Amino acid sequence: MNADQLDEGARVIPIDTARRHSARASVERGVASGLAFLRRRFAGEYEVDEFGFDPELNSTVLLPLARALYEHWFRVEVSGVENIPAGGALVVANHSGTIPLDALMLSVAVHDHAGRDLRLLGADLVYQVPVLAHLSRKAGHTLACPADAARLLGKDELVGVFPEGFKGVGKPFADRYKLQRFGRGGFVETALRAGVPIVPTAIVGAEEIYPKIADLRPLARLLGLPYFPITPTFPLLGPAGLVPLPSKWIIQFGEPMPLDEHDAESADDPMIVFDITDHVRENVQQMLHKTRLRRGPAFF
Amino acid sequence: MPAAAARVVLVTGVSRFLGARVANTLQADPCIERVIGVDTVQPTMSLGRTDFVRVDIRTPDIAKIITSARVDTVVHLDLVASPSASRAKAKELNVIGTMQLLAACQRSPDTRKLVVRSSAAVYGSSPMDPAVFTERDEPVEPPTSGYAKDAVEVEGYVRGLQRRRSDLTVSVLRFANLLGPSVDSPFTHYVRMAIVPTVLGFDPRLQFLHEDDCVEVLRRVTIEDHPGCFNVAGDGVLLLSQALRRAGRPYVPVPSPSISVCGDMGRRFVGKSGFSPELLRWLTYGRVIDTSALARELAWRPKYGSEAAFADFVTARGLGHSLGQDLGRGLLDRLGAMLGRGGS
Numbered sequence: 089m090n091a092d093q094l095d096e097g098a099r100v101i102p103i104d105t106a107r108r109h110s111a112r113a114s115v116e117r118g119v120a121s122g123l124a125f126l127r128r129r130f131a132g133e134y135e136v137d138e139f140g141f142d143p144e145l146n147s148t149v150l151l152p153l154a155r156a157l158y159e160h161w162f163r164v165e166v167s168g169v170e171n172i173p174a175g176g177a178l179v180v181a182n183h184s185g186t187i188p189l190d191a192l193m194l195s196v197a198v199h200d201h202a203g204r205d206l207r208l209l210g211a212d213l214v215y216q217v218p219v220l221a222h223l224s225r226k227a228g229h230t231l232a233c234p235a236d237a238a239r240l241l242g243k244d245e246l247v248g249v250f251p252e253g254f255k256g257v258g259k260p261f262a263d264r265y266k267l268q269r270f271g272r273g274g275f276v277e278t279a280l281r282a283g284v285p286i287v288p289t290a291i292v293g294a295e296e297i298y299p300k301i302a303d304l305r306p307l308a309r310l311l312g313l314p315y316f317p318i319t320p321t322f323p324l325l326g327p328a329g330l331v332p333l334p335s336k337w338i339i340q341f342g343e344p345m346p347l348d349e350h351d352a353e354s355a356d357d358p359m360i361v362f363d364i365t366d367h368v369r370e371n372v373q374q375m376l377h378k379t380r381l382r383r384g385p386a387f388f
Numbered sequence: 389m390p391a392a393a394a395r396v397v398l399v400t401g402v403s404r405f406l407g408a409r410v411a412n413t414l415q416a417d418p419c420i421e422r423v424i425g426v427d428t429v430q431p432t433m434s435l436g437r438t439d440f441v442r443v444d445i446r447t448p449d450i451a452k453i454i455t456s457a458r459v460d461t462v463v464h465l466d467l468v469a470s471p472s473a474s475r476a477k478a479k480e481l482n483v484i485g486t487m488q489l490l491a492a493c494q495r496s497p498d499t500r501k502l503v504v505r506s507s508a509a510v511y512g513s514s515p516m517d518p519a520v521f522t523e524r525d526e527p528v529e530p531p532t533s534g535y536a537k538d539a540v541e542v543e544g545y546v547r548g549l550q551r552r553r554s555d556l557t558v559s560v561l562r563f564a565n566l567l568g569p570s571v572d573s574p575f576t577h578y579v580r581m582a583i584v585p586t587v588l589g590f591d592p593r594l595q596f597l598h599e600d601d602c603v604e605v606l607r608r609v610t611i612e613d614h615p616g617c618f619n620v621a622g623d624g625v626l627l628l629s630q631a632l633r634r635a636g637r638p639y640v641p642v643p644s645p646s647i648s649v650c651g652d653m654g655r656r657f658v659g660k661s662g663f664s665p666e667l668l669r670w671l672t673y674g675r676v677i678d679t680s681a682l683a684r685e686l687a688w689r690p691k692y693g694s695e696a697a698f699a700d701f702v703t704a705r706g707l708g709h710s711l712g713q714d715l716g717r718g719l720l721d722r723l724g725a726m727l728g729r730g731g732s
Contacts, residue, residue: 127720132633138625138676139519140593215515218589222627225593235518235525 293337401466564621568599592674
């Protein structure tokens with residue numbers, strides 16, 4: 089091998105050889121670390137937290153899959169990352185897109201730009217569906233219930249929530265960028281009790297990925313789903329209809345809304361909770377309008 | 389917390405490993421004058437200084453022992469989850485046995501303290517569960533069958549006794565799944581199957597408690613006064629897939645209906661334990677309990693985390709290597725070595 093290299097070095101321009109060698113070395117390093125990863129996975133030598141979050145699997149397998157879509161398909165632009173505080177906070181975003189890819193994209197944005205793991209609060213349905221249930225836990229997400237949210241915030245985690253729920257993600261295309269009702273304000277109670285700020289967030293672009301033009305309610309009821317969408321391509325084109333349209337996305341993190349003026353007890357005062365809920369909702373709605381204008385056309 | 393010293397302690401279920409170990413630990417304590425162990429069968433382990441009385445706690449005879457020996461502390465460990473007993477028999481022992489024992493405690497003027505072994509199974513397992521259960525949380529879907537339901541009923545009777553005898557110090561301990569060299573439970577049988585079936589599409593979070601820690605908690609709660617209901621588990625969480633990989637067990641994901649069918653066939657034809665519905669639910673949705681209340685109360689943490697407890701069980705049972713895994717690891721190592729050579 090060494091003799092070989094000397095031989096080559098004598099004939100070829102040295103810089104070129106060096107470059108080729110370093111490229112080869114980096115590929116080898118990549119393969120070696122991949123093998124080490126596989127070996128660890130094989131032996132079960134990794135850690136999960138009490139929520140089932142597996143940071144290694146998340147950053148090595150799950151996020152890179154989502155990142156391909158994030159970078160090349162939706163070309164997501166992120167702004168306002170500096171608004172994500174260092175400690176615990178509640179990221180409150182709009183929800184849309186028929187299939188909740190916006191949750192995935194938001195996790196990638198937070199992971200890549202803020203260097204933190206976003207812990208989302210998901211619908212009950214997620215945890216009843218095989219495969220999705222454990223992948224969601226391994227990616228760090230958990231069930232949307234006050235106990236889990238409080239526990240995560242108590243550990244200074246960044247928690248993400250979509251207060252619109254299915255009403256938002258399953259709304260018809262005609263209602264795009266119109267925020268739905270923000271649930272019962274449970275997220276505000278949680279933030280008040282935990283004493284953390286709310287980071288209003290607007291996700292523009294998810295509305296266009298699967299334009300839902302109709303809903304087959306009887307079929308949805310039969311399958312136990314919240315809705316069964318008809319889009320221009322689904323189910324017309326069969327599985328090809330599942331490919332999301334390549335809309336241009338912008339994720340905008342707004343200025344954190346501190347709730348310091350209220351104490352933890354005000355979580356039991358419905359008036360205060362409704363007030364704050366409306367305030368957050370207006371904030372996100374305004375950000376949505378502005379960001380949508382900034383983006384311009386949906387697909388270019 | 390040097391409470392009024394326990395003097396005469398009665399331990400139930402002393403012929404099983406946990407009862408025997410607790411009795412042996414308690415008799416070594418200087419502040420305990422006498423330990424009485426009761427069970428329906430002769431103990432196989434040596435009980436040392438413990439007085440063994442062969443009595444069925446489902447009969448009123450237990451009341452005679454408690455009154456005549458002036459028992460002041462009752463440690464009730466006789467809760468059977470073991471796969472060897474039939475379900476009907478286990479239920480009778482768990483529920484009727486507890487009722488008789490509690491009735492005897494209520495009657496006896498000397499009784500001051502009651503320590504009851506319960507189980508984290510009382511929280512049930514469902515996809516809507518909070519990630520972590522604290523003692524104040526109600527189960528989302530209460531267990532409807534088996535051992536878990538017995539534990540719920542036992543806790544109900546204990547609360548009833550507390551209402552009637554408010555002078556008693558009652559500690560209820562909700563243990564996570566016990567593991568260790570001498571534990572024989574449905575889960576240990578499950579892990580040792582030749583090929584372990586897992587529920588397709590689910591990977592539950594599991595917690596374990598090492599038997600040494602279990603005995604230590606019972607010792608402290610018996611000697612000191614810690615009234616209340618406490619979750620007991622090793623720190624940390626293992627996923628089922630992770631646990632089986634660490635134990636080197638080959639596993640196959642199977643749709644859940646076929647698992648219960650296989651388990652049923654196994655029980656009927658091969659005399660194996662089969663999968664009880666509550667075990668199957670646990671292996672599907674898992675369960676995690678919060679142990680901070682106990683840590684605060686005892687100012688103590690279990691010596692073994694869930695991972696360490698599982699690892700100890702794996703080494704003690706000589707698991708940890710399977711042909712497939714060794715081949716796989718060997719292959720990966722060889723590839724790595726080839727790369728290393730190529731890169732030098």
